[in-house]
Amino acid sequence: MWRDLLRRAVAPFPLPAAAPAGTAGSAWALACAAAGNGGDDESETAALRARVAALEAELGRAELLLRETNHRAKNAFATIASLVAIELADIRDPKAREVLQLTQERLSAVALVHQALQGSSEDAVLDLGALLKRLGGAVAFSMGAEERGIEVRIATQPVPVEAGAALTLALVANELLTNALKYAFTGRSGGCVELTLRRRAGRLLLRVKDDGIGSAPAPGRRGAAGTGLTLVRRLAEQLGARVRFGGRDGTSVTVSIPCGAL
Ligand SMILES: Nc1ncnc2c1ncn2[C@@H]1O[C@H](COP(=O)(O)OP(=O)(O)OP(=O)(O)O)[C@@H](O)[C@H]1O
Numbered sequence: 001m002w003r004d005l006l007r008r009a010v011a012p013f014p015l016p017a018a019a020p021a022g023t024a025g026s027a028w029a030l031a032c033a034a035a036g037n038g039g040d041d042e043s044e045t046a047a048l049r050a051r052v053a054a055l056e057a058e059l060g061r062a063e064l065l066l067r068e069t070n071h072r073a074k075n076a077f078a079t080i081a082s083l084v085a086i087e088l089a090d091i092r093d094p095k096a097r098e099v100l101q102l103t104q105e106r107l108s109a110v111a112l113v114h115q116a117l118q119g120s121s122e123d124a125v126l127d128l129g130a131l132l133k134r135l136g137g138a139v140a141f142s143m144g145a146e147e148r149g150i151e152v153r154i155a156t157q158p159v160p161v162e163a164g165a166a167l168t169l170a171l172v173a174n175e176l177l178t179n180a181l182k183y184a185f186t187g188r189s190g191g192c193v194e195l196t197l198r199r200r201a202g203r204l205l206l207r208v209k210d211d212g213i214g215s216a217p218a219p220g221r222r223g224a225a226g227t228g229l230t231l232v233r234r235l236a237e238q239l240g241a242r243v244r245f246g247g248r249d250g251t252s253v254t255v256s257i258p259c260g261a262l
């Protein structure tokens with residue numbers, strides 16, 4: 001009976017065609033035998049142990065490969081960032097510089113999510129709250145919030161979110177925070193930007209609110225929205241989310257996502 005149970009437990013993990021390095025040949029033969037024929041208790045136990053060892057060796061190699069892949073992806077992000085930086089150094093046209101700087105910031109947001117995913121499996125679940133805290137800190141720093149007297153408050157609950165949705169929402173938050181820090185305080189000496197993430201009534205609410213000059217246009221208004229708010233609207237649509245604009249003293253944008261989409 002226990003043999004059957006053990007066999008069933010390891011059955012979903014077929015043995016590789018050849019003995020993995022580090023697995024004794026005799027143990028390997030036993031493992032193969034156990035996968036097929038029956039045997040006495042002792043040889044079956046040894047075979048199952050060998051099978052576990054073989055699977056552990058496979059897992060070790062897979063983990064090594066994943067680490068290597070992550071490392072390469074990180075280097076690739078760094079290379080792209082350097083290429084953009086090199087282009088920036090030679091460009092004088094203010095509009096072209098702005099576009100490249102924005103590309104750098106968007107790239108950083110993607111790289112940050114990738115970094116948070118390191119070591120996780122493909123269907124990994126991330127803590128969106130923690131991710132947005134790091135993102136908010138990075139955006140505030142890169143846009144010189146502190147030197148400009150702008151306080152960036154980040155209040156997020158821990159919310160487990162599937163990796164794809166986490167990337168989508170990190171990009172949304174990146175656009176909204178960037179806008180607030182870029183436009184809300186024109187002609188002012190300081191202010192406050194607040195990023196909050198909380199759950200309410202089966203929905204996840206991501207809000208970026210500032211106490212600046214106001215006037216952020218709703219993304220649906222023709223001609224009003226630029227790339228950023230258009231991106232916000234498209235990304236929100238992917239999650240079946242609603243985007244609501246408001247705010248009396250400043251701008252407030254709330255993205256309301258049905259929890260089922262996460
Ligand atoms: N928080 C805000 N406060 C005041 N104005 C805002 C705010 N957010 C957006 N806006 C206004 O809305 C416009 C459209 O924003 P959007 O992000 O779509 O485009 P953009 O920022 O101009 O371009 P891009 O995102 O490509 O840099 C901005 O140009 C700005 O005038």
Ligand SMILES: [Mg+2]
Pocket residue numbers: 175178179226227228229
């Ligand atoms: Mg923008």
